[in-house]
Amino acid sequence: MTEKPVKHTRRVRYAGTHPRKFSEKYKELDPEKYPGDVKKVKERGQTPAGMHLPICVHEICEALKLKQGMSGIDCTLGYGGHSSKILPRILPGGLLIGIDIDSTELAKTEKRIRNHGYDESMFFTRHMNFSQIRDCLDVRPEGFDFILADLGVSSMQLDTPGRGFSFKNSAPLDLRLDNSSGKTAAQLILRVTEDSLTDLLAENADEPYAELLGRAILSKKMECQTTTGLASVITGILQSKGLEPAECKPSIQRVFQALRIEVNNEFEALDQLLHSIPECLKSGGRVAILSFHSGEDRRVKKSFKGFVEQGIYSECVRRPVRPSFQEKYDNPRSSSAKLRWAVRK
Numbered sequence: 272m273t274e275k276p277v278k279h280t281r282r283v284r285y286a287g288t289h290p291r292k293f294s295e296k297y298k299e300l301d302p303e304k305y306p307g308d309v310k311k312v313k314e315r316g317q318t319p320a321g322m323h324l325p326i327c328v329h330e331i332c333e334a335l336k337l338k339q340g341m342s343g344i345d346c347t348l349g350y351g352g353h354s355s356k357i358l359p360r361i362l363p364g365g366l367l368i369g370i371d372i373d374s375t376e377l378a379k380t381e382k383r384i385r386n387h388g389y390d391e392s393m394f395f396t397r398h399m400n401f402s403q404i405r406d407c408l409d410v411r412p413e414g415f416d417f418i419l420a421d422l423g424v425s426s427m428q429l430d431t432p433g434r435g436f437s438f439k440n441s442a443p444l445d446l447r448l449d450n451s452s453g454k455t456a457a458q459l460i461l462r463v464t465e466d467s468l469t470d471l472l473a474e475n476a477d478e479p480y481a482e483l484l485g486r487a488i489l490s491k492k493m494e495c496q497t498t499t500g501l502a503s504v505i506t507g508i509l510q511s512k513g514l515e516p517a518e519c520k521p522s523i524q525r526v527f528q529a530l531r532i533e534v535n536n537e538f539e540a541l542d543q544l545l546h547s548i549p550e551c552l553k554s555g556g557r558v559a560i561l562s563f564h565s566g567e568d569r570r571v572k573k574s575f576k577g578f579v580e581q582g583i584y585s586e587c588v589r590r591p592v593r594p595s596f597q598e599k600y601d602n603p604r605s606s607s608a609k610l611r612w613a614v615r616k
C-alpha cells in the first residue's frame with residue numbers, strides 16, 4: 272500500500288516575539304520535533320500547549336504495585352501521560368487498555384504511543400465511556416491486575432480554544448468531553464429552568480452564589496452562548512454586588528465546572544465505574560483514582576469504604592495521597608488532586 276504524501280502547509284505566523292494564541296504555539300504543539308522548546312516551557316512550570324503533564328505518577332505506580340506481566344486498564348487515557356509511565360513497568364508480558372470518551376484526542380494519543388514502539392499486543396485503545404468498563408472483560412474474563420482513573424478534563428481539552436472549555440478565549444460554550452455527540456453547555460442554558468440551574472451550580476461545584484448566578488445567566492441566555500460571554504455575565508453580576516474582578520474568577524471556574532459535569536453526566540459515569548470496578552479486578556487486583564474536587568472525592572471515598580465494609584475490598588487508603596510540594600509548584604494543575612486506592616479481596 273502506498274502512503275498518501277503529506278501536504279505542506281505554512282505555519283501560522285505571529286506578531287511580536289512570542290506566540291500568544293494556541294494555534295501559534297507550533298513548537299509546543301509538535302513536542303516530538305521540538306523537544307528543547309517543550310522542555311523550556313516545562314521548566315517555567317507551565318504545561319506546553321496541547322500536552323498534559325501526568326499527576327502523582329510515582330504515587331500511582333506505588334499504589335498499583337506494578338510488575339512485569341500485569342494487565343490493566345487506564346480508564347482516562349488523555350494524553351497518555353500515565354500510560355506511558357505504566358507500560359515500561361508491565362512489559363514484557365503485560366497488557367494495557369487505554370480508554371477515553373474523547374475520540375479526537377484518543378486517536379492522537381494512540382498514534383503517539385505506537386510511535387514509541389508499543390504494538391497491539393501490549394497496548395490498545397477503546398473509544399468508550401468508562402461507565403461501561405465491564406465491556407473490557409471480553410479481553411480478560413478473569414479480571415485485571417489494576418485499574419486507573421484520572422478524572423476530569425485534560426490540559427489539551429482545556430487549552431484548545433475551539434473545544435469551548437476555557438474562558439481565556441472566545442468560543443461557543445461547548446464543554447463536551449466527546450464533541451461528536453450529546454448536547455453542549457450552550458444548549459443546556461437555553462432549555463434549563465432557573466431552579467435546576469441553581470441546584471446544579473450548588474451541587475456540582477459548591478458555588479456560594481448559585482442562586483444569584485443562576486438567575487443572571489438565564490436572564491442573559493444569548494450572551495452566555497460563548498465562553499467569554501458567560502464569564503462576563505458572571506463578572507458583571509458579582510461586581511455589581513461589590514466583588515473585585517479577581518474575586519469573581521473562582522465563581523467563573525466553578526460555573527464552568529458545574530456545567531461540564533452536567534453536560535457529560537460525570538457523576539453518573541463515576542458512580543457506574545465505581546460500582547463495576549470490583550467485578551473487573553482479579554483477587555488482589557488494585558484500583559487507583561485521582562480526583563480533583565469534593566464531588567468526585569466524596570464518591571470515591573464512599574465506594575471504597577463501603578466495599579471494604581462488605582468484604583469486597585480487603586483494604587483501602589485511609590487518607591487521600593496528595594501531590595508533593597514540588598509537584599504542586601512544578602504543575603499548578605496538580606494542586607487539588609487527591610489519590611485514593613483500594614485492593615480487591
Ligand SMILES: C[S@@+](CC[C@H](N)C(=O)[O-])C[C@H]1O[C@@H](n2cnc3c(N)ncnc32)[C@H](O)[C@@H]1O
Pocket residue numbers: 323324325326346347348349350351352353354370371372373376399400401402421422423424425426448540541
Ligand atoms: C485528566 S485527563 C487524563 C490525563 C491522562 N491521565 C494523562 O496523563 O495524559 C482525563 C481524561 O479522561 C477522559 N474522560 C473523562 N470522563 C470520561 C469517561 N466517563 N469515560 C472515558 N473517558 C473519560 C477525558 O476525556 C480526558 O481525556
